Amino acid sequence: MNQPVIKTIDLSVGYRLKNKAAKIVGTSLNLELHKGEMVCLLGPNGAGKSTLMRTLSGLQPTLTGSVEINGIPLSTIDAAALARQLSLVLTERIEVGNLSVQEVVALGRIPYTGWLGKLSDTDKQKVEWALEATETSVFRSQKMNNLSDGERQKVMLARALAQDTDLILLDEPTAHLDLPSRVEIMQLLHNLARQHQKAILLSTHELDLALQAADRLWLMKKNGALMVGTPEDMVLNGSFEDAFARPGFYFDKNSGGFNIHRHSPIAEVALSGPQHLVFWTRRALQREGISVASHSDCSLQITVSEKQDHITWKLMPDSKDSLHTTSIAGLLMEIRRFLS
């Protein structure tokens, strides 16, 4: 395999408290990030995601161990050289109302321009490319304060791209965004990693998006341990659930999402029908505390079918006659009657 873009060797991260004692949030971290790879750093609040991100980006010193960027220790790279290898996108909402999108993206060329910051032809090309790659070129001449939060964050990503670095670190870039913008940013990052051979590390709370988009996960636990793996491996070996487990909240390996409903069901039903209808019916049933059995030996059987856009649920209790409903609301009402 190629040389990793960023590599940590027995790294401990943390911060100094007021009394000079070190508060360590992560120890013995041996991590690698390669070109063309998008890694999501996940973990509950307070696990130390931001501290790790700040340390990797050189904004905060390491406690022990070292970070290497393209094989060179981070501590020996001067700020100007580092800026050509590593760019950042931060959570903070920046307030530069008077700058246009293009001007903000052009600021990404600061590490390459002369003392006055005049853009060369190469600089202009890079800015243009960054605008295209992030689909922000349509509002290039708009002022930043006319943009939505999602558009702003895309512009900040374009700025990072213009900086033309192998490595892009993003600290919770989707924190203030609505769902479509979050999906869009994740897709963009995934494409950038693949098509332009960027090494991308982002910390996020978007578990389901991270599971879908990330090539690998860095999973940080409260105790400072960090697990690395492909998303699917981490789901199947249970470490994903482990990191986020709470009472009354579990990870459903069937749906790939977290389930907020209780473990012990009040009743069991059998359910059959087309896959997508079964999926949504099961969700509704789970909310009612009813689990779907894998066997058909139940006192209540439900079949769901779809004909010409009409969905029908057929309830077949052993004791009574079967019933038909045409909506989930109707189905739930009938089941409640049946159970009472």
Added chain:
Amino acid sequence: MRQTVSHKTILSGLAVLALCFFGLDVMLGSVQIPFGQVVRILAGQETDNIAWVFIIEKIRLPKALTAILVGCGLSVSGLQMQTLFRNPLAGPSELGITAGAGLGVAAVMLASGSSASIYAIRQLGVSGSWLIIVMASLGSALVLSIILLIAGRIRDNVILLIVGVMIGTITLSVISIWQYFSQPEQLQEYIMWTFGSLGGVTQHHLYVLTGVVIFGLSLSFISSKALNGLLLGENYAKSMGLTISKTRLIILASTSILTGSITAFCGPIGFIGIAVPHITRSLMGTSDHRVLIPGVCLTGTVLVLLCDIIAQMPGTQTVLPINVVTSLLGAPVVIWVIISRNNLRSSFS
């Protein structure tokens, strides 16, 4: 590239306006001198009245040139402070920097043994003016450093402003103690100084002040790239390879030198530093310092010249203190900034 053209147009428009106001400022005053004669004097030709030559060459011309220096210096100081603190309400007089300069001036007088006034020091000639400039700049730097330290711990713009006002008050109190032990006639002179005056800068001092202001402006201009980087906040600026501590030091030096030297010679002139950057930003529609710095210089020049023309009260024998006029014009701008921004606590530019 349409934008650069329009920036150039605005800058040339401002330059023409500045030139007109400069001419007007030289022309108008309590003594009426015919237009033709003013032109003749400026061209170095003979005139009918020798007193007119004196008035133009020794009074009006230095005063108008001082107005340019004040307009450029204070406006650039204000612009730098607003970017550095990421605070639209930052300015030399608002955060107590001019008060710090006043303290420096007062310190010179205390050290010299006699509680001499600023006018007495001016009589010392060139070496005396250097002494004042250095001390006033140090006083400004002292207050600015304290506020920078505090700004590192406070993210709220309004609270920082209140802290700045308080530090200004402390500084002024120290000066008041000194005033309390001064002679009544010196007090009167000090109070005259606080009104601000563009007229007290005579020829030799003008050379010194010009040199110092040009130096301060150059410091500012070479940091324009760093100032642009700082618009995105310190973390982004750092990630783009800018050395924040170095940039901060240069901006601190430039602001202190500009505010210190101007305040030492002309007294505390309020509101130019805070108002001009806002006027220029909305005029030019950009936050790019490479354009803004020349922009605020020209706008500042126009505004201070206009204030000086108004202060002359053309056609009358009365002359208003310049500080009164700048406050009358500048304070409404600040109110406009406060009203037009609903998110003043955390926003910038």
